[in-house]
Amino acid sequence: MTTIVRSPRLRGRALATTSYAQDMGLLNTPAKRRSTLVMVVLGFLVPFLLTDDLLQIATLGMISAVGAIGLNLVTGYAGQVSLGHAFFIGVGAYTGAVLGGSETSLVVGYDLPMWIWLPGAGIVAALAGLLVGPLAVRLRGLYLAIVTLGLVFLGDHVFREARSLTGGPGVGRRGPDLNVFGIDLRESGSVLGLELAREQRQFLFALLFLIVFAVLARNIARSGVGRAFSAVRDRDVAAAIIGVDLTKYKVMAFAMSSFFAGVTGALYYAVLGVFDPSAFGLLMSIQYLAMILIGGVATISGSIMGAMFIAFLGRLSGEIAHVVPGITTGSGGGGVLTVFQLEAILYGLLIIVFLIFEPRGLFGIWLRIRNYWKGWPFSY
Secondary structure (H helix, E strand, O other): OOOOOOOOOEOOEOOOOOOHHHHOOOOOOHHHHHHHHHHHHHHHHHHHOOOHHHHHHHHHHHHHHHHHHHHHHHHHHOOOOOOOHHHHHHHHHHHHHHHHOOOOOOOOOOOOOHHHHHHHHHHHHHHHHHHHHHHHHHOOOHHHHHHHHHHHHHHHHHHHHOHHHHOOOOOOEEOOOOEEOOEEOOOOEEEOOEEEOHHHHHHHHHHHHHHHHHHHHHHHHHOHHHHHHHHHHHOHHHHHHOOOOHHHHHHHHHHHHHHHHHHHHHHHHHHHOEEOHHHOOHHHHHHHHHHHHHHOOOOHHHHHHHHHHHHHHHHHHHHHHHHOOOEEOOOOOOOOEEHHHHHHHHHHHHHHHHHHHOOOHHHHHHHHHHHHHHHOOOOO
16 A cells, blocks of 8 residues: 655655745745744844944845845846846836925925835836836847946936926935825834834834845746746747747846836935935946845845945945045045045945955855855865
């Protein structure tokens, strides 16, 4: 008589899988489940451990991580090199400001609630990505990168000249209101009986925002769509031969990436309060490219690590400016470099260093550390 073992795991081999679905699970090992739980719990404890200035940096870093995840979807997973991420972030920022703001000196906002203007910003940015997506079918590699780079300069011109919408250089526009179900995230107060400062409220909301989009991106990556992205990235000709619709999946990759960028832009500048057209330039695109290269290409965890690294790099640049002579903390003259120029130089140096010495980024370093201790004392 044959006994059928219904357990999803092989007896005595806890890490063995008996189906492809198990292998592609969201958290398919006990170690991943435990570590994820620990990180989430620590994340909710952080607002009570850090000072307000560090909390704001961490908040902006987590919001930026969603944009980095979006860029990783199109560049890391689908292999479509994009240097135009700043353009889609700008589209999302201005869409959120128009839909969710109440400013009357520029374009009158509709003052819609966050649950409308935040996804609305992503949808408008995704529509812009749909217009760019077909170009990816005819172009790839360096040629596609140059075309998307042109979007940055096109957007920079439009944002500067459309003063009725953007306010123009030096004036800027107020971001959308930060009200979530009647809770004003720009004010301190009690939430569920717990007294929270403004920075703590914004941090906790940004953490929930990151968790939702990280899970969404992870599900995309492990779905049939994500596997099609990988096939297009590895060899698009071979992918087309086995039946992958190149046009469909390249356009989808740009649309998804643009959606992530749009919601990032809307929420990022809602937290900052005011933004200027000059923010959406080439430096921002390089900044997001640095996030995925430093954190790790084609990894959700790497995108988060890279975004947090770059967020705190700005704080590090400021500390260096106070110690090293010749570096000024403002945009005026009087020094060899400004802190903003130093930050841009550090972006370039870090990209070069990681590409040469650790192409897998911070995620690759973490894998080395993890594998070392998993094999210890036989770590050779």
